Amino acid sequence: MHVLLVDDEKKFALALKQGLEEEGYSVEVVFSGEAALRALEHGVPDLVLLDIMLPRRSGLSILHELRRDGMHVPVLLLTALHTVEDRVHGLDAGADDYLVKPFAFPELLARIRALLRRPSVVPQSLLEYADLYLDRSSHSATRNGIALDLTSREFDLLEYLMVNHERVVSREMLARDVWQETSRYTSLDNVIDVQIARLRRKIDDAFESKLLRTVRGVGFVLRED
Numbered sequence: 001m002h003v004l005l006v007d008d009e010k011k012f013a014l015a016l017k018q019g020l021e022e023e024g025y026s027v028e029v030v031f032s033g034e035a036a037l038r039a040l041e042h043g044v045p046d047l048v049l050l051d052i053m054l055p056r057r058s059g060l061s062i063l064h065e066l067r068r069d070g071m072h073v074p075v076l077l078l079t080a081l082h083t084v085e086d087r088v089h090g091l092d093a094g095a096d097d098y099l100v101k102p103f104a105f106p107e108l109l110a111r112i113r114a115l116l117r118r119p120s121v122v123p124q125s126l127l128e129y130a131d132l133y134l135d136r137s138s139h140s141a142t143r144n145g146i147a148l149d150l151t152s153r154e155f156d157l158l159e160y161l162m163v164n165h166e167r168v169v170s171r172e173m174l175a176r177d178v179w180q181e182t183s184r185y186t187s188l189d190n191v192i193d194v195q196i197a198r199l200r201r202k203i204d205d206a207f208e209s210k211l212l213r214t215v216r217g218v219g220f221v222l223r224e225d
Contacts, residue, residue, distance in 0.1 A: 001116060002026045006036040006059065007051040007078065016049075019105055025112075033057035037065065041167045043177075044073050047115060052079040052090065060093045067094035074115040078103075127162045130211060130224050132203065134162055143203055153178075154199045161212070161222040170219035196220055 003020060007013040008031045017027040028045070030036050033054045048066075052059035063075055074096045079086070087098045096118075097111050127134040134141040134155075141148040141158060150158065160178050161169065175181045175188045200212045213221050 001047065002028070002045040003047045003049060003112075004036065004039055004045040005029045005049045006031075006033065006054065006062070007049070008032060008054050009051070016108075023109060033059065033062040036062055040066070040071070042170060043173050044071060044164075046073070047112060048073055048075045050075055050077055050095075052077055052081060060090065063090075063093050063095060074118065076111060076115060127159065129162050129165045129222060130209070131207075132162065132211060132222075134159055143207060146206070148202050150199075150202060153195060154202065157195055157199055158203070161220065165222045168215050168219050168221045173219070 001024075003025050005013055005017060005020075005027055007016070007029075010031060013029050013031065017029050020027045028039060030039055034057060036048075036050070050059045050063060054062070059077060059079070063077075066073065066075070075094065076097045076099060077090045077095045078099055078101060079090070080101045081090075090098050096115055099108060099111060125135060125137045127136070131144045132141070133143075136159070139155060141150055141155065156178050157174070160174065171189050171192050174192050179188055179192075181188055196212070196214075204210045204212055209225060211222055211224065213223055215221055
């Protein structure tokens with residue numbers, strides 16, 4: 001399970017990262033709200049541990065943005081704010097749980113386990129971006145009303161790009177989440193580039209407005225002009 005930890009208290013955050021990694025979690029630590037948003041652009045973790053009192057942009061501001069963008073990742077707020085009003089405000093902002101500092105590490109682990117046991121949100125059947133539509137139930141896709149003849153792999157690739165539209169996805173993310181390949185000893189980069197090229201021809205070549213873009217040295221993104 002991959003955890004994104006957002007906390008500006010570096011000593012605390014690094015100690016928490018070490019403890020969680022000893023429990024078998026993969027942990028990415030960032031120290032500001034802006035860094036958290038950049039990290040989320042490159043992939044959605046299984047859980048976000050989010051401090052409220054961050055410099056410049058508060059944790060609640062970050063949380064509002066995640067929920068506004070339709071991101072359903074579980075969020076556990078970690079904060080020194082401890083009144084009932086603080087907890088209600090955090091939960092109403094879209095948090096899934098709230099833990100007051102200082103806390104016992106076993107309690108944090110128990111809350112993480114409880115959040116990760118919750119069933120995932122059922123994905124919507126129809127995805128839409130610009131004039132591009134993808135229907136999961138019928139396994140079909142159209143652009144500007146024109147049916148796209150996609151292979152199974154191209155459909156999965158387009159679905160992933162649409163779910164993450166306007167966020168850059170790396171080849172590593174595609175290998176892990178679309179190809180279900182966790183080992184990087186055998187590189188899939190060439191295979192991914194070929195599939196991206198084929199998908200681009202099908203969704204872009206016949207249309208004036210281009211959607212599928214390559215971000216050199218980073219990955220790919222579905223984005224309008």
